[in-house]
Amino acid sequence: MVRRFYRRLVAASALFTVELLIVWGLFLVCIVAFLYISSEVMEGGNIKFDEAAFGFAKDISNPALSQFIKIVTFFASRQFLTPAALLLVAYFLFIRKHRWYSLKVPVVALGSISLNLVLKFFFDRERPGNQLVESSGLSFPSGHSMVAASFYGLLIYLVWHNVKDKTLRNMLIALLVIFVFLIGFSRIYLRVHYATDVVAGFAAGFLWVVIGIGTLRRIERVTKKEVAPVVEEETPA
Template identity: 70%
Template sequence: MLRRVYKRIVAGAALFTVELIFVWLLFLVCIIGFLYIGAEILQGDKMGIDAAAFAFSKDIASPFIDQLIKFITFFASRQFLTPAALLLVAYFVFVRKHRWYSLKVPVIALGSITLNLVLKFFFDRPRPVMPLVEAAGLSFPSGHSMVAASFYGLIIYLVWRHVRPYAWRNVLAALLAIFVLLIGFSRIYLRVHYATDVLAGFSAGFLWVIIGIWALQRLERLSKKELDPVVEEETVA
């Protein structure tokens, strides 16, 4: 019996350590990646990955791929994400009744959109010429990619925390991560963003979701520490 408990504790500690290392590595990669790409854009340098990505998109282009890409990119549009976020909030408010999860959705979604607008204004990069669909505004970083990384990144976090068995959790998390990558590629294929816009959007989006989850978890712990003594005093009285 004690051996089983010991094994579970060791396995849990090992899993927590691996997850923590992964999050920190992702955090550092996103910071370094965004700063590097941002510095190159501010200097006006052209990066070979942009031309290579456009060339690859042109090579695989077809009417079927056109329709598939437009379908994929829809899932990071305002028309889809607004009702999806509202439904997710309603689920946590009325079904799961988890107040802090219901806060995470709007904080991360609205914060990501706001941060993206600020970054676009700061870098002031025009969009590529001859896009395949209409797109307004500036180019860097990609709004679709950034919002997709933050919104679906939050869903990956929720899946990782709550879906069991572990095999299903891993599969769902992997599929969501691939879907985020496809959304980013859709913006390149449609020529509304450069590859560097998309990579920077991913970096900023994942950074935001990591910071947002960490900050809200800290607030949740602090609120519980403040409320628990009050509840205990009222119970004793």
């Protein structure tokens, strides 16, 4: 019994350490990436990375891929993410009954959108020309990429903590990561954003996920008002 408890304790500690290292590593990489790219953008002029990305997208373009890209980019649009976020909130409020999870969804989603608008206003970068679809507003950082990184990053967090089957969990996380990168590439392919817009959007979006979830988890622990996923029945007095 003691040996089994010790093994579980060691396994839990190892999992916590791995998770902490991944989170801190992602946090530092995102900060460095965003600061470096934003400094390049502020200097103005053409950035070789942007031109190379546009060149690659042009080389592989074809009608079938263009149609697929338009479908992919829809999954980071306001028309999709708004009802998706509301459904996720309803699920954690009324079905799974985990109110802290239901709070994380709007904090991550609304916070990401608000932060993106502030950053766009600050950097004031115009969008590239010759767009394949109509798009308005400023360019840096990419709103689709930033919101996709935040929303699907939150889904990755939820999958990591709630899917028990290791194979299924890893497969879902891999698919979500690939999907986020596809959304970012779709913005370059459609020429509505520079590649640096997309990378900066990813960095800012993932940063917001880490900060938002970390802050809410700390509040959850301090207030001691965590609502368990399974609501316990009240015992008669």
